[in-house]
Amino acid sequence: MSVVIGIDVGGSTTKIVAFRQDEGGYSLIAPLYVKAADPVTSIYGAFGKFTDKNGLSLSRIDKVMMTGVGSSHIHDRIYNLPCINVPEFRSIGRGGLYLSDAEEAIVVSMGTGTAMVHAKKNLEPDYLGGTGVGGGTLLGLSKKMLGIESIEHLVALSEEGDLSRVDLRIADITQKAILPERMTAANFGKVSDLATPADLALGIINMVFETVGMMALFAARSRHVDNIILTGNLTRVSYARPFFTEFSAMFHKNFRIPANAEFATVIGAALCG
Numbered sequence: 009m010s011v012v013i014g015i016d017v018g019g020s021t022t023k024i025v026a027f028r029q030d031e032g033g034y035s036l037i038a039p040l041y042v043k044a045a046d047p048v049t050s051i052y053g054a055f056g057k058f059t060d061k062n063g064l065s066l067s068r069i070d071k072v073m074m075t076g077v078g079s080s081h082i083h084d085r086i087y088n089l090p091c092i093n094v095p096e097f098r099s100i101g102r103g104g105l106y107l108s109d110a111e112e113a114i115v116v117s118m119g120t121g122t123a124m125v126h127a128k129k130n131l132e133p134d135y136l137g138g139t140g141v142g143g144g145t146l147l148g149l150s151k152k153m154l155g156i157e158s159i160e161h162l163v164a165l166s167e168e169g170d171l172s173r174v175d176l177r178i179a180d181i182t183q184k185a186i187l188p189e190r191m192t193a194a195n196f197g198k199v200s201d202l203a204t205p206a207d208l209a210l211g212i213i214n215m216v217f218e219t220v221g222m223m224a225l226f227a228a229r230s231r232h233v234d235n236i237i238l239t240g241n242l243t244r245v246s247y248a249r250p251f252f253t254e255f256s257a258m259f260h261k262n263f264r265i266p267a268n269a270e271f272a273t274v275i276g277a278a279l280c281g
Contacts, residue, residue, distance in 0.1 A: 014027075121144060154209060175192050
């Protein structure tokens with residue numbers, strides 16, 4: 009049995025996964041993540057925790073595939089194992105296609121910011137760009153506007169929110185059915201004096217997901233692709249699935265959040281090994 013490990017080193021979170029080769033082919037070993045302020049500390053912490061949890065000895069590991077903004081901190085080897093750096097956009101594309109079992113898709117990585125690639129099976133993914141709007145936007149705006157520094161607490165507060173007291177919708181400005189009435193004309197374009205903290209929380213979350221959704225939609229239309237695969241930590245927000253289900257119906261594109269979507273990039277890095 010041989011094992012290839014993938015590690016994705018982010019700004020504050022390191023994710024790790026592995027593929028085990030046996031007689032039946034390759035199988036995925038369940039991913040995990042750790043948090044640490046220092047990238048090197050988080051890399052070695054994740055590696056130790058992962059190998060111990062899964063009973064993996066160093067002699068069984070063939071190589072370690074590294075990706076992410078913090079991967080440059082490891083230059084050669086981890087515990088004398090070959091360590092290979094994988095471009096992050098390649099990892100995003102490979103991981104998104106693997107998890108969705110799609111032949112071609114726009115793969116969206118929703119992390120602190122948002123990146124998008126056009127991925128086709130057996131071809132190098134094409135980086136399309138992205139937006140600085142993402143999880144960092146959620147945290148920054150919620151901290152300044154509501155004094156909340158946790159996405160989980162922001163989401164919990166938003167459950168009692170009402171977007172009609174925050175956003176200007178198409179139905180507010182026209183009676184002609186040119187566009188869906190529930191479509192947003194202006195985020196925070198109709199903030200009421202009666203808007204509650206819950207309304208503002210929902211407005212912040214909705215603005216971030218709408219921005220990401222529209223960027224992905226434009227990318228899919230430009231490449232004539234129907235599948236849009238959503239990955240990254242923001243897919244764990246409970247608002248994501250119902251929001252993108254509605255977005256799919258509204259714009260006739262297939263927005264999908266596969267299982268293990270938050271680990272797509274690290275899975276893609278491991279697959280490159």
